[in-house]
Amino acid sequence: MMIKEWARIGFLDLIRFLNLHDLLTSVTTMKYKEIKMTPNKKDFQTNKVIELDAVVVGAGFSGLYMLYRLREAGFSTRVYEAGDGVGGVWYWNRYPGARCDSESIYYNYTFSEELLQEWTWSTRYPEQPEILRYLNYVADKFDLRRDIQLATRITAASFNETTNRWEVDMDDGTSVSAKYFISAVGCLSAANVPNIAGLETFEGEWYHTGNWPIEEEVSFKGKRVGVIGTGSSGVQSIPVIAQEAEQLTVFQRTPQYSSPARNHPYSEEFLKQTKENYTEIKKQMRESLRGIPTDRRDRSALDDTPEERRRVFEAAWNKGGFWYLNATYNDLMVNEAANETVAEFVRSKIRETVHDPAVAKKLMPTYYYATKRPISDTNYYETYNRENVVLVDIKKTPIQEITAKGLKTVEAEHELDLLVFATGYDAMTGSLFKMDIHGKDGLSLKEKWEEGANTKTYLGITTVGFPNFFMITGPESPSVLTNMPVSIEQHVEWIADCIEYLRGHGIDKIEASEAAEKAWSHHCKEVADTTLYANSESWYTASNIESKRKPTGFLIYLGGVGHYRKICDEVADKGYEGFTLTRREKNVSRQ
Ligand code: NA7
Numbered sequence: 001m002m003i004k005e006w007a008r009i010g011f012l013d014l015i016r017f018l019n020l021h022d023l024l025t026s027v028t029t030m031k032y033k034e035i036k037m038t039p040n041k042k043d044f045q046t047n048k049v050i051e052l053d054a055v056v057v058g059a060g061f062s063g064l065y066m067l068y069r070l071r072e073a074g075f076s077t078r079v080y081e082a083g084d085g086v087g088g089v090w091y092w093n094r095y096p097g098a099r100c101d102s103e104s105i106y107y108n109y110t111f112s113e114e115l116l117q118e119w120t121w122s123t124r125y126p127e128q129p130e131i132l133r134y135l136n137y138v139a140d141k142f143d144l145r146r147d148i149q150l151a152t153r154i155t156a157a158s159f160n161e162t163t164n165r166w167e168v169d170m171d172d173g174t175s176v177s178a179k180y181f182i183s184a185v186g187c188l189s190a191a192n193v194p195n196i197a198g199l200e201t202f203e204g205e206w207y208h209t210g211n212w213p214i215e216e217e218v219s220f221k222g223k224r225v226g227v228i229g230t231g232s233s234g235v236q237s238i239p240v241i242a243q244e245a246e247q248l249t250v251f252q253r254t255p256q257y258s259s260p261a262r263n264h265p266y267s268e269e270f271l272k273q274t275k276e277n278y279t280e281i282k283k284q285m286r287e288s289l290r291g292i293p294t295d296r297r298d299r300s301a302l303d304d305t306p307e308e309r310r311r312v313f314e315a316a317w318n319k320g321g322f323w324y325l326n327a328t329y330n331d332l333m334v335n336e337a338a339n340e341t342v343a344e345f346v347r348s349k350i351r352e353t354v355h356d357p358a359v360a361k362k363l364m365p366t367y368y369y370a371t372k373r374p375i376s377d378t379n380y381y382e383t384y385n386r387e388n389v390v391l392v393d394i395k396k397t398p399i400q401e402i403t404a405k406g407l408k409t410v411e412a413e414h415e416l417d418l419l420v421f422a423t424g425y426d427a428m429t430g431s432l433f434k435m436d437i438h439g440k441d442g443l444s445l446k447e448k449w450e451e452g453a454n455t456k457t458y459l460g461i462t463t464v465g466f467p468n469f470f471m472i473t474g475p476e477s478p479s480v481l482t483n484m485p486v487s488i489e490q491h492v493e494w495i496a497d498c499i500e501y502l503r504g505h506g507i508d509k510i511e512a513s514e515a516a517e518k519a520w521s522h523h524c525k526e527v528a529d530t531t532l533y534a535n536s537e538s539w540y541t542a543s544n545i546e547s548k549r550k551p552t553g554f555l556i557y558l559g560g561v562g563h564y565r566k567i568c569d570e571v572a573d574k575g576y577e578g579f580t581l582t583r584r585e586k587n588v589s590r591q
Helices: 011-017 041-045 061-072 113-118 129-140 232-244 269-277 279-287 304-317 322-326 336-353 359-361 484-502 512-528 561-573
Strands: 052-058 077-080 154-160 165-170 177-185 203-207 222-227 245-252 258-260 375-377 388-395 401-403 406-409 413-415 419-423 436-438 469-471 507-512 579-583
Touching: 052 061, 052 165, 061 077, 061 129, 061 154, 061 484, 077 279, 113 129, 113 279, 113 579, 154 177, 222 232, 222 359, 222 406, 232 245, 232 375, 232 419, 245 375, 258 304, 258 336, 279 561, 279 579, 322 375, 336 359, 359 388, 375 388, 375 419, 484 507, 507 512
Parallel strands: 052 077, 052 177, 154 436, 177 469, 203 419, 222 245, 222 419, 245 388, 258 375
Antiparallel strands: 154 165, 165 177, 401 406, 406 413, 507 579
16 A cells, blocks of 8 residues: 555544444533642642642653643643753753754744744754753743652552542652643653673763763763664764764664765744744644655656666755655655665665775665664764774674673674663653553553553553543654654644543543554554554664564554644544543443
């Protein structure tokens, strides 16, 4: 099935086919409940259990906007954030070279015209400090901090079936009770430090890119540095570390497809034009496939001659950033032969760039292009032409152990003063599983999803057995295969509207029905199965985490931002079709 056909899969038809529609009855509008005031700090210093309308986990892009929307609607809401500051993934990811791979003019909130006009990005691909400044600016502008409790990790949450409320426990020993429990934990926040024997004996320093020191500056000067991992974090940090370190050894398990970001400062003229056109840009982002207004050419890569194809790929390569390369043809991710054309194009660039043919060969990926997240880099392949950089293929010569002096592969011991783990994340579900979440009948989320690769959700926002629990960019939503802020805004707005609807209709409990969840998970899988992503070895399939490799699954909805938005809106327009809504007073189920 070609990508275009995905849009024709009528998910709601499927629900209707399952007779769900008929099961739903209308609800009577009841009086709004009294809006509680936001609790003040004092309440949190006593042992009294605070009653809130909503608890939000995490103060990154998702949590900040969720707080804003719920507070605007008059719901008492509190955000709990483990970090000492707001920013989420951008608070923790301070490794050298950390930057976003979406262009900054698209990597921002669009809900506030005033904010769009006020904030000015300096470069095309924003660096971590600038994104963090932006999120702090947002927190101040909308006066969000007074409802955010920093340095507090939510350890557990359980649904009380008598009160229809969530009881939420924090690592400081306090608890709160909330009608709604909303996860804004992000998809990539549980750092994966591989279990390599001997790490505790290492006498040098070591860091994970996703948990980079905040107070101290890490210096590479005069040091022998090792980097394990060549995903985005490795590829971004390697060129920067190489410039400072005495010697850099890169331990590569799988080579990556990376294209130059061609980052540059924005001109005043460009920014002026962008700000003038944000209404149209915003519309395009919201209706697009991946949340950025790049038009994917509606043409097969196989319909062009090799010369024409090369011209098309070159133009995208020169534009900078993998999004443009991905948008060159409509069948790169669904047709093996088409995919091979772009894969071979990137390999040809590696061949041209890297002087030593043996090193170039090691750097050439052979899996399907973009089935692991492709990367936008600054001088990545060029870095391997430096004399102080060595590339070790640890698939050929696996790591045996970490020693006091460095890292030992089956072939040699590499002496190191500093080791960087750029080994990624327990993605999509890892951050949720850091909390002990229990729904109805004591069911734990971990048990339900069999540790992670086998997620079952309705719309990627809710999951059966966990009433009044919402996930922003949860598994089986478009999330990481889109420009995140666009997907985040869509989820936040949908959840906020839903909660307002529940209040307006006197509904106490919302829970997806088994049939709707089954249909959605099935739909996600059937879409993924039409693509080359489905059987890839990547964190999209959770295969980077040993314990999640089985049962296999695909954790992202590939139907596209615009199409997904329509599905979610239709569900809402039909009175939350596929959900069981239970009224407050009589506790009458709509099913
Ligand atoms: P990624 O993309 O998951 O990359 C992790 C890298 O670490 C990747 O090259 C892995 O190789 C490698 N890795 C993971 N575990 C090991 C072990 N045990 N031994 C050796 N090498 C290992 O994480 P990033 O932080 O770079 O990027 C995450 C996302 O953040 C990125 O996609 C953007 O969306 C932003 P593998 O490929 O698994 O063989």
